[in-house]
Amino acid sequence: MLTEKSAFAQFNFSIFLHFIARGMYAIFVPIILLKNNYSLNAVLLFLIFSALTVIVSSYAAQKIFYHKRAIIFNIMAIIAEIILLIAFSFKYFSPPVFILIFICEGLYFGFYYFSYYSIINHYTSQKMIGNNIGNANIALNIAATITPFIGAILLNQNPIYLISIAVLFLFLSLLPMLSLTSVDINGADLPMMD
16 A cells, blocks of 8 residues: 555656646647637637536546546546547548547546546545645646646647647656556545456
8 A cells, every 4th residue: 555645746746747748738729729720619619518528527427437446537538638639630620520629628627637636535634635735736837837838839830749749748647647546536445456
């Protein structure tokens, strides 16, 4: 069993790597859509529909998949992000691609943050909750400070560069999470699989 300190060291490193990837493009999603010939109305619909997908995926995670391990939700969120990044490579508006984009964005938020909060809930003690949440937030904010510059540079390059680098960091963010695999989304240990 990991100690609280070592679990949060792994978790914070994963958050840092994850949000380097996410920060490269997340703030540019409306710009990417506009550059890909989506109308302003389509961008607004994207924001609304992805928010609705977050609600549905969060509800499904809570009510249907409550016994699954948090790492599964982390992996599903990253798969949704990779599909989203690939969908951004389509340069023209297409209803199926548009639907795929907002669904993947919503699934990412719904699943990643379920995993995120489950791990915090499981590994933190009441005495250290403020410290652990604060350190996770610091890791997120350091990544968020660095990455918009990288994303801005890569935004005008071939989209394959942005996609490849973001996917690399998304996969790297899974490595520290592998030691936290025994946590289910309700924060309880599950029996080890044989």
